[in-house]
Amino acid sequence: MSNLRLPSGQQVRVVIFSSLLLLAACGEKPQQAGPGEMKVPVSVVTVQPTPTEIVVELPGRVEAIKDAQIRARVNGIVTAINFEQGSEVKAGQLLFTIDPAPYRAVRAQAAAQLQRAEADAKSARLLAERYSKLIKANAVSRQEYDNAMAAAGQAEAAIAAAKATLQTADIDLGYTKVDSPIDGRIGKSLVTEGALVSATAATQLATVQQIHRVYVDLTRSTAEVAQLRQALASGALEQSPDGNAKAQVVLEDGSIYDQAGKILFSGITVDPTTGQVNLRAEFPNPDEILLPGMYVRVRLQQGVDEKALLVPQQALQRTADGLSSLMVVKEGKVQVVAVGVGPESKGNWIITKGLNAGDVVIVEGFQKIRPGVPVQEIPWKQQGAQDGNAPAQAAPGTPGAKQEAGQPADKAPASEAGSKG
Structure with a gap:
């Protein structure tokens, strides 16, 4: 008992102070940042008015500049085919021979009838001359x-x-020798030697096409034509410097045909069944890459929009009902803006309404955001841009995500589409 010592006053004060600190620490709740206060990093571009050439892409069909169907003009048996199928032929070149024997006989008969008619006419003329003298003497009535x-x-x-x-x-008899009416390339023979052809049925024998230059026939809706005229009249669009409408063909593999064409005319009447106007473009075709009947897409220059607002294609969101929208950053938070979309230009969409110059548009990072969420803005830098499809406002590509230039926004992954709402 004698070894036990009571704590001094200083020790008691230390113990009490430590206990109070421990109780205060136990009573405090840990502070956690709420979800609304966390900033999600997103890639953005700031849109600015950019002079942009407006180009519209229309489906078209290639037509030969001259297309001659070789048909039988007399009845008979084909006795010879005088050309190599798929070769170049000249105007007047012999292509087919039809048995001429019956027509030679008919010609000989016609020649004999002419000789008989001439003999009869000679006799009648002499009699008329004799009677003209006798009538003066009243020798004949x-x-x-x-x-x-x-x-x-x-x-x-x-x-x-x-x-x-x-x-x-x-x-x-001349029709028994079937000649080519034009220079061009002839296709396959549609008949063989020994075949019976008919002038009444106009039996087709072959086709000769001139394709060193070709036409591409296009159609465009009257609404689009009216919008273009209004834009040019209001000054929203300016005519191309040369004043001529140029055209480019986009081939099936997506490459651009290396020969530029020109618009020949725009139809002055509207097809009542489709409500569309016909257009025709002409293209050089020295290597015969464009073949008659081929379906292609044609890009037509419309004019220049001096204040076009461009956004990368992947920034555009499309809903199930076909409407388009963009996610923009305003006051540090995400907002969804409904927009009107114009034509495509070098991998970007031209926004016609709903967007203003200086707006910050989100290009990537849709998976973790929704309207009202605070975001951290990171400049968008697309990597691997090809064919000049970089947007005018920023260098192309995003960190951590890749998308081919020109890919439509409605091809976005399902995870993105599910997080946009």
């Missing part, structure tokens, strides 16, 4: 003289008819 003159006239008419018959026979 007036009736006999009139009959002789009429017979002479009929004989001359018979000669003219015989000549026409002979000419027809010559024409038919």
Whole structure:
């Protein structure tokens, strides 16, 4: 008992102070940042007015500049094919031979009829000349003289008819040799030797097409034509510097055909069944890459929008009902803005309404955001931009995500689409 010592006053004070600190620490709750206060990093671009050439892309069909269907013009048996299928042919070159024997016989008969008509006419002329002398001496009646003159006239008419018959026979005989009407490339033969062809049915024998230059026929809705005219009239669009509408063909593999074309005309009537206007463009085709019947897409220059607002294609959001929207950053938070979308330009969409110059548009990072969420803005830098498809406002590409230039926004992954609402 003698070894036990009571704590001093200083020790008691230390123990009490420590206990109070411990109780205060136990009573405090740990502070955690709420979800609304966390800033999600997103890649953004700031849109600015950019002079942009407006281009519209339309489907078209290639047509040969000249297309001649070779058809039979007489009845008969094909005795010879005088060309190599798929080769180049010249105008007047012999292509097919139809058995000429029946037509030679008809021509010989027509020639004989002409000779007979000429002989009859000679006799009638001599009789008319003799009666013209006798009538003066009243050696023949007036009736006999009139009959002789009429017979002479009929004989001359018979000669003219015989000549026409002979000419027809010559024409038919000439049709037994089928020539090419134009220079061009001939396709396959649609008949063989020994085939019976008919002029009545106009049997097709082959086709010759001239394709060193080709047409591409296009259609455009009247609404689009009216919008273009209004934009040009209001000054929203300016005509291209040269004033000529140029055209480019986009091939099936997405590459651009290396020969530029020009618009020949725009239709002045509207197809009542489709409500569309017909257009035709002409393209050089020296290597015969564009073939008749081929479907292509044609890019037409419309003019220049001096104040176009461009956003990368992947920034555009599309809903199930077909509406378009963008996610923008305003006062540090995400907002969804409904927008009107114009044509595509080098991997970007032209926004026609709903967006203002200086707006900050989110390009990537949709998975973790929703309207009202605070975000941290990171400049968008697209990597691997090709074919000049970089947006005008920023260098192309995003950290941590890749998307091919020109990929439509409605191709976004399902995880992104599910987090946009």
